[in-house]
Structures are given as C-alpha cells and as structure tokens.
Amino acid sequence: MENRNIILFLCGHFEDDLVVSLGREVEKAFHLPVCLEECKRDITGYYNPVRRQYDADGLMKMVSDMSPGAALKTMGLFRVDLFIPILTYIFGQAKLNGESGIVSLYRLRNELYGLGANQDLLLERFSKVVIHEFGHAFGLIHCHNPVCIMRSSTYVEDIDQKEIHFCRSCRAILDDCLKKYTT
C-alpha cells in the first residue's frame, strides 16, 4: 500500500480561488491528497512562432522532469495555447497509465469565443479537463457514455455537455486502480 499525493504545477499566474477550488475537485474525484506547487521555469523555449502556439509534447516532458519521485501523478497547468504536431490545438494531454500530464486554460475561457467572462463555468471546464487527463494517467480510455467525464471532447461545448463525474463503469475501473494507492 502506498499513500502518495497528486501535484498540480501552476505554470503561470492563476487566480487563487480558481486553483484552490480545482484542487478540491481533483481531491474529490480521486480521494487522494492534492498539492499545489508553483513552477518558475521559463517556457518561452517551447513557443513555436510559425504556429504561434506552445509545443505540448515539450511542456509535458518538462513537467515530467519536474516531478518529485514521491508524487503519484503530476499535472502542469498552463495559460498558453497548446499544440501537438498533428493537431491544431489541444486542451490537455496525458499518457495512458503515465505519471504526468498538462492542461491549458487558454481555450476554456468564454472570452476567446466572444462571450462574457464566466468564472464558475471556467472552473467547471478546467476541473473537467484536469480530471479527464488524470483519468488517462490512471489508465482510463475514452468513454462512449455522453455524460461521463472520460468522453472525448474536441470543443468547449463538448466539455460543457458532459458532467464532472465518472460513469459507473469508469468509476469501477478507477476505484480498482486507486485501491493500491489509498490506505
């Protein structure tokens, strides 16, 4: 039995109440202690001037390198637009059964789509994407249940459609996986 924590690396400036609430949602979802840590690294080297976006694969490697061995899973939180070579953008990514992942707030803000700011909605979207990516890190694949948090989302509207919870079958797989980490 191990009892390790989840680390959220804050890569950029985030409002305190947003990240604290996010941490609580993650704790609630995985029943594991969550730590918030600030990341002081310079990420400008990951900027791609042609795409005017940040290289998600490079940032993920950076987050992975920062992870202390004691951490169970780590997630880098960013405010910048992320890309991977084959896709025009991503909200976040994590390796299946991997140790770390990254998520960006950039495309989750209403303002990007010409709508008024909505902090509650932003927290909900951010929490859903972070929990979804942690779900992959804990071995869950995409789910066909339309309201399950593990359903694949390619637009923010897709994120809004699903709930912040795992469906019964994803929850069962996750609980089985979490057993070895919780006392």
Add this chain to the structure above:
Amino acid sequence: MAENISILIVDDEESVRDSLYSWFIDDGYDVECAENAKKALSMLDGREFDIVLADIKMPGMDGMEMHRRIKTLSREPIFIIMTAFASVDTAVQALKNGAFDYVTKPFDPDDLSHLIRNAAAQVALKNENQSLKEKITSLDDVEDIIGESAPLKSLLGDIESIAQSSSSVIITGESGTGKELVARAIHSNSPRKYFPMISVHCGALTESLLESELFGHEKGAFTGATLNRKGRFEMADGGTIFLDEIATISPKMQIELLRVLESKSFVRVGGNKEITSDFRVICATNRDLKSMVKNGTFREDLFYRLNVLNIRIPPLRERKEDIPLLVHYFIKKYCTSMSRDAIPVEPAALNHLMEFDFPGNVRELENMIERAIVVGNGKEIRLKDLPMGKDVISNSIESLDELEKKHIAKILDKYSWNISRSAQALNIDRATLYNKIRKYDLKQEA
C-alpha cells in the same frame, strides 16, 4: 466498437506517430506504428489491420505507392492519407485511386475524431457485409442437391461449369426433379450471386399478367394499375431471372421475350422509356421443346437463343441409389422443422421406397416422408406410414403367392385380425382364411 478496430500509423516523423498513437490509444483502438512504407508493408504481411493512416510524403516509398501495393492484399484495409497543404492535389489523386479520405496536417481534433469514427463504421459495414455474403452463399449452396450417384455427380459437374458463364440455360427434367433448385445452385455459384435471382412461374400467369410481371407497368397502364411497378427483368438487374415452365408462354410473349433477350432492354407496359437490365436467363421445362419447335408451337429462334447451355436432371428412378440419402435428408429436414429428433426408417419401408418408380420424382418422395413423419408413431417411419404401402402397387416382380400373402396380411391388419370380417372382405370362407394364415405363417403384431 473501438476495441475491435486496429489502426496502423505510417509516418516518418516520430512526433506525429507518437501523438497519433496516444490519441487513438486513449480512444481504445488497437494501434501500431511504422516509420516507413516498407516496414508498414511487412507488418501488413504478418497481420491484418482495419485502417491504415499514412503520410503521403515519406522517404523511400511514398504513401501513394504504398497504397497501390496495399490494394493487392486479399483483405484490403481502409486507407487514409495524411498530407500537408502543399500536397493536396496528390491526396485528391489518392482518393481517385480508392483511398477512403485524406486529412491535412495539422488536423482539427474534431475532424480526426469524425474521420476515424466514419472509417470504423465503414469497417463494421464491410465485416457485416462479408458475414452476410458468407451466409447467403451457404444458404444457396449445392448442398441442397442430395445424392452420390453417377448421374447426380455429373449434374453437379455441369452446374459448376455452367455457373461460371453468363449464357442462357435451359433446364429440362420431369416434374418434381428439382429444376428450380438447380437454377438456384447455378446462380449461387456464379459471379452474379450477390445480386438477386428472380423466379417467374410462367405457367401460373395469363398472357397479360405475365407481360406486366416481366416488364413492369406504369401507373394507369390498365385498370387497377394505380402505381408504377418494376418488372421482374428490372428486378433481376445484375442477377438471374428464372423462367419456370417456359413452354407454356404464348406466341406473342415468345416474340417479346426474344426481343428482350436480344437487346437486354424493354419498355414497361403503358410506358415509353427504354429500360436496360443486365440479367442472365435460366429457363426450365418438363416438355420437349425441340418437338414443340418441330410442330410450330415454340419459336425456333427463341429456342436457340435460350438453349445455349442445357442441363438435364435425371428422374429419381434413374438414380435410385440416392433414395436412402434423400430419405434421411428429408427426415432430418422435417424433424428439425417440427422440433423433433431425427427418426429411423424401418428396413421394409426403405426397401419399398427403393423399389418404387416415383413418377413425381424427388418432390413425391419428399411429400411421402413429410406425411409419414406427421401420421407415424414418432419413433420410426414404418411401411404403413407410407401412402405407397397402401395405395400403390409395387413395381417389383413378385410371385402370386407373395402378392396373396401381402394382400391377406393387409386385410387382416385393416380389420384388426377379425377373421369373419377379413374373410368377408377377401370373399373367402373363414376356414380358407385360417388355412392361408397357416400357409403364409402370418402373425398378428403385438
């Protein structure tokens, strides 16, 4: 669905392979990667993939050449091209060569999801189509033609060779020999097997009805024609039309039929639009068409048009050795349909069946077995369950004594061994009947 779909990613850029791999793994697909076309082809040699997602520009063999080679595989996967903006023209060419779709790098995540979902749906359709085709083939197989006799083996050989051609066929044979079954076997073994076989029983229709059946009609063509209707020739497009009892069609219909066979086009009754249809004609008759041609009741030109290939089905009396196999086949068929276990046949009953001439051929035998299963004791088929056992005189050469013995036994059974009534029916006195019973050693069944 995703867990059953396998994807092969072919791209020389490692970052592209890794990103796609992670993306599809998250969706639950079975994914493998290859860094060049050569490796991909060798992987395809070792196992089957449902979808291949390949970059069009790769060092060495490019995506187009790889697609050309993949097309020669026995089970061709769905091929999707990945391309940069600069090579869209090439991608369009790939589509013309049969690629399923193309995506331009970098892709919108939603486009990629849709593309793979559509390809997966296509894979499911292909698999379903394949299994249905196999089902259809097994249903219409020649397995329904039962027998191991030399005449039947020769018939099966004829069916096999005739099936490969598209020429017209005339099947001749006595009533009940299975002409439609042979027509179906020819169709189901021909390249037309995935298209319909349409049967028309010419003898059952009047001239005007047959015309409308074969060519179809337009709304208002005649009283009662309230809707447009496709004809059988139109329905048989790509497949086979089976014209049973062809000898019964009228001289007018013979001319119409000849015209259609020559041009493969016709006009619906009451219509004016020429319709073309690609069909193969198989006809059947139990009459001698040649003699009908001689006496002028069947057109000679139509006969030669139809009689390109000819199959004669031997009557059952010419292949008696097939009777036991047929009997067991029909027992199994009817017992299964009645949810019963297959039952045996009493040796005496089988002997009688072997001796019988079957003027109604296999159909008559089938009806006899069906009846015997229905009226019998459910444990075995006995001689008395067969109609021929009662009503039909055996064709075997028997002595008068043997016939007398059988007849007396039958009468005694009929009157439950009541000697007085049996003697009365036989028109002999009781003492004579006792003597005959003793002479022939007849015993009442327990």
